[in-house]
Amino acid sequence: MKRLTTAALAAIAFLTAGGAAVADYPERPVTVIVPWSAGGGTDATGRIIATMLEERLGQPFNVVNRTGGGGIVGHTAIKDAEPDGYTIGIITTELSMYDAVGSADLTHEDYSLVALYNADPSAVFVKADSDFQTIEDLADAVRTDPQAIQASGANFGGVNHLSWVSMVQGLGLDGGQSNWVPTEGGAPALQLLASGAIDVAVVQFPEAQALLEAGEIRALATLGNEPNPRHPDVPPINEALGVDFAIAGWRGLGGPEGMPEDVVAALTDAMEDILASDSFRSQMGQLNYGVVWAGGADFADYLENRAEAFGAAISSAGIGQ
Amino acid sequence: MRQARAADTIIGLAFVALGSGIIFVASGFRTLPGMVVGSGLFPTVTGAAMILFGLVMALEAARMARRFDPPGDSRATHEVGSDTPTEDTPPLFYxxxxxxxxxxxxxxxxxxxxxxxxxxxxxxxxxxxxxxxxxxxxxxxxxxxxxxxxxxxxxxxxxxxxxxxx
Amino acid sequence: MDALKLAAGLVFNVETLTVIVVASAFGLFVGAMPGLTATMAAALLVPITFYMDPIPAVAAIIACTAMAITAGDIPGALLRIPGTPASAAYVDDAHGLTRHGKAGLAIGIGICGAAIGGLFGFAVLMFAAPMLARFALNFSSFEYFWLSLLGLSCAVIVSRGGIAKGILSLLLGLFIAQIGLDPLMGQPRFTFGFSELVGGISFIPAMIGMFALAEILRNGRGGVRAERQVPVANPFAGVGQTLNRYRMNLLRGAATGSVIGALPGVGGDLAAWISYSVAKRTSKTPEKFGTGHPEGLVEASATNNAALSSSWIPAMVFGIPGDAVTAIAIGVLFMKGMEPGPQLLTANPHNFYAVLLVFVIANLLLLPFGYLAAKAARHIFKVPKSYLDAAILLFCIVGSYSINNTMFGVLVMLVLGVLAYILQSRDFAIAPIILGIVLGPLVEQSFTTSMTIARGEIVGFFERPIAATLGVVTILTWIVMIARTTDVKRLLRKRKANSG
Incomplete structure (x- = not known):
């Protein structure tokens, strides 16, 4: 009992000493908010990042899942945190969309941007026994009657939906004519595809990997400008159809706006070191996530670009406000 | 006893009110372009069912109160071994x-x-x-x-x- | 056979076995803490698995979650705080046994039923994994819609206190589940501008409030005060006898769990509810259910762990995770180069068998660990009631806080706890509210998805064979249920007489 109290007092003294000084950031444990639940890609990559930051900066980086509301809750929590560098978070694709969709008053300008570490385009999948052998077959069918092709991949207005809308738009049609079946995420959409209830699934490669290898589904095209390194034979969409694409899911590290510059710099340096390391690349590679680096100002430019591309797709789909 | 019936009537009516509130709020949800079903459909169904069964419950309790006889069927069984409050328990807010x-x-x-x-x-x-x-x-x-x-x-x-x- | 030998070599070595035991102990600890979940235990283990070999890494996740989920039944039995939505189905029976001074029996049944169910699930995994996985792939949103609707009906069937109150409880749960951002359309519903509400109401604080806090409020009220006896010295005494007496339930429960558990997304949560209501419908003494009767407890706890085992089928064969726990495990599999997919069974069968062996060991470990936990649990009731209640309240607070690290969770716990307390005093069942919260989103989303595919034609819900079968079963269940209650009929007669 006595020892416990002493320990408590010692801990209180230790925690108080943390204070506001930033000279030797970090001086106490850092909370890393992940706006998505455990089990998803953001959580998995976020935990890798947190572990590696911990190794480099010598203080615990505690991952905290603040889930719900399509990421709004977690992103808001990061934005509203004390900008002292002791609460940071993983920010994701949805941040490029909230404002255009009108679901939340959040943009990348509300954050101190540390670094982009991942970006992955979606891909188009069909069932193994589908009549569509190539992406051209599918494109022809969509041109004939966009309503006849039922596509799914996640929620209405999500990144996969916008990718599909952008593709339909790229074919010279009105993006709003596409037929999107909303589901809660990639997994249920793949389930729908495998059960034969829909024609097309637009999801990312890691989610579809196992079904692909099981021969249940086929990949027709990558919705990006370069082939996926693990699937070099799946043509990128600009090669196959000449449609240029700027929509991709991304993940980065950020904190509330107004973090001290030296703290942001310390984190950006650590992130640069992490992204250059073999262990990070091999872990991301195992999980099939692409590693993309953009630090500080580059990250801001990148997000500026995304905001425009997403905004265009959203207004074309008629979901904006 | 009479108090208990009154409580059931009140709770039943509270559900009717909640159901109406849900339907009212849900009527303001927009349906997205090209969608057959909107965000408001399920809440509306839930609200309507609440009104229906809330009324059933309230009327049932009122009818029982009028008859003034204890409902034997569903209650007799679970008083054994269950500490569900019975009529002689102290008031709710202790x-x-x-x-x-x-x-x-x-x-x-x-x-x-x-x-x-x-x-x-x-x-x-x-x-x-x-x-x-x-x-x-x-x-x-x-x-x-x-x-x-x-x-x-x-x-x-x-x-x-x-x-x-x- | 070579593969099996190779697998045994991978599992039966000091490193792997140590990892399994340590991870199990950790799982037991986390699971036994009210409010902490298996998901949390698994997520905490992930960074540690970075530094392990593939098999120990996967073994850590499997052993830890299996133990955490089963250990969740312990606070359920002792304090009426169910650990998972599945265990909410039988928490009243488990806690009922405790109130009759049979806490040892309640925990014993939970542990042994879980171990047997888990081993049954293992056998299914071993022989039928590819087949069951293929079967599960046939399920589209239409099948999910009917299945989840059937699950909701089960909640009403098992609830005491009359059909109107059962349905109202369920509707309340469905409404609570609608609060927050509509996951399909991105539209905020019933949030009234509060950003915390946009995230919705998670079921963990709801469950803690509605079961644990309501129970404390009720006990503190005086009135019918349950006698808390010190359980017998041997926690497993009488368990064998009970299990033998209800062996048919045990088998049926395990089989139900294996099949329903293989469906990604619903499996675990739904299976225990369905088998509990089946047990009640086929029982000779259905009126005893919910008061501390072992029959439903035996069947549902076997189902629970069998479903847990077979929920790995779609995960391992097709990489489709059913819940957060299997999603985390898939991530670990990927990271360790053991990519889920049929090649896990064909190209590298030793890895698959190794995973199966871990299942067996984890399920067998449930017995000694559960025994120790049950023995330790006796001491809980030696603590004076004022301290015990204070400690439970403290756990309620910390548990509902840690689900999303906000005070909002504690607020949800308080509001729903008081609400449940009031409703319960009028014989409303609490379990259907929880099931409504858990299954509500699935019913709604599968309905919306199906309506979009069918373009608004209701016929579409009966066009696929499995969907049509499930649909007919569901509708028949409702007809039987309504026909059995005379309340509505009597009421209508009365109204007619009044108006006429």
């Missing part, structure tokens, strides 16, 4: 329930400001005293419980409980 509810409300407000250790300690002492414990026991027990929980959660399980200004 000193203990009110005190616990108020203490929890106070804790929700205070914890983000002054931290888990202080609030948790004060709350636990209060709860033990409320249950009839001694002062010394309450203080010792609360200190041990709160401090050890704090360390297990923050260090072991990495749940950052509110630190407070300390």
């Amino acid at each position: 000193r203990y329930t009110i005190a616990v509810t108020l203490a929890l409300s106070a804790l929700i407000v205070a914890m983000p400001v002054i931290g888990f250790l202080a609030t948790g300690f004060a709350f636990t002492v209060f709860a033990v005293k409320l249950g009839g414990g001694s002062w010394i026991g309450a203080i010792l027990f609360s200190a041990i419980a709160v401090v050890s929980l704090y360390f297990v959660f923050t260090q072991g399980l990495r749940v950052p409980l509110p630190r407070g200004p300390f």
